[in-house]
Amino acid sequence: MVNLETYRDPCRTMNTLLFEEKKCFYCTKREREKSGKDQKKLFTLTKNLMRSNSNVNLPHFTFAELLADKFSNYFTSKATLTRNKIILDNPNTTSDISMDADIMFNGNMLELFRPISVFEVKEITIKYPNKSCDLDPLFLKNCVDQLLPLIKFIVNRSMDESVMSLYLKRATIISLLNRPGLDKEEMKNYRPISNLPFISKLIEKVVASEIEEHRAQ
Secondary structure (H helix, E strand, O other): OHHHHHHHHHHHHHHHHHHHHHHHHHHHHHHHHHHOOOHHHHHHHHHHHOOOOOOOOOOOOOOHHHHHHHHHHHHHHHHHHHHHHHHHHOOOOOOOOOOOOOOOOOOOOOOOOOOOOHHHHHHHHHHOOOOOOOOOOOOHHHHHHHHHHHHHHHHHHHHHHOOOOOHHHOOEEEEEEOOOOOOOOOHHHEEEEEEOOHHHHHHHHHHHHHHHHHHHO
16 A cells, blocks of 8 residues: 555656646737637637547438438528528619628729739748648648649639639538537538648638738828
8 A cells, every 4th residue: 555655656746747747838829819810710710629529420321322412401591591581671672782891991902913923822821720621632731832833723723713712612521510509300400511632721711811912001
């Protein structure tokens, strides 16, 4: 028993020190993320600390293809109903409903996007999280140096023509329960989460950056 207690005492001390260090680390990190502009990082940090269950709950199914079709039909129908309701609530407008901005922009119109350089593509790619999409042929961040000229060409071509190719509009969809405890057999309790290919997200970031850059002028 003496040897056991001699072993347990330093274990308790070590556990206490580890707890305090972890507490200090995460408190500092939380305050840093809280003071920043990226609320997504703060949400991810909180979710990890709370050890939220990331398992995907799905309705009972026999064939995955039939369940995918069921989700697709439901979400498509829901989007159509929502759009029709907006039109019915605004009978004096056309189907192309204009949205009134809270703040009017009085500067010069952005008529053309500025072509980006290879350096800018690499800079954005390096900062991008280490995530991938099932539609990506490979994890592009691992071979970005070799593909930079091609990626730059695709991005600039898309912005020059103001067109996103049909392939870049494709996404993998994950259906998640709106909150834990809801009936997983009810379609209305799910929301769709889309994961776009890497190039699509890159174009989105570049366009958003140039719009913000133009607005700030």
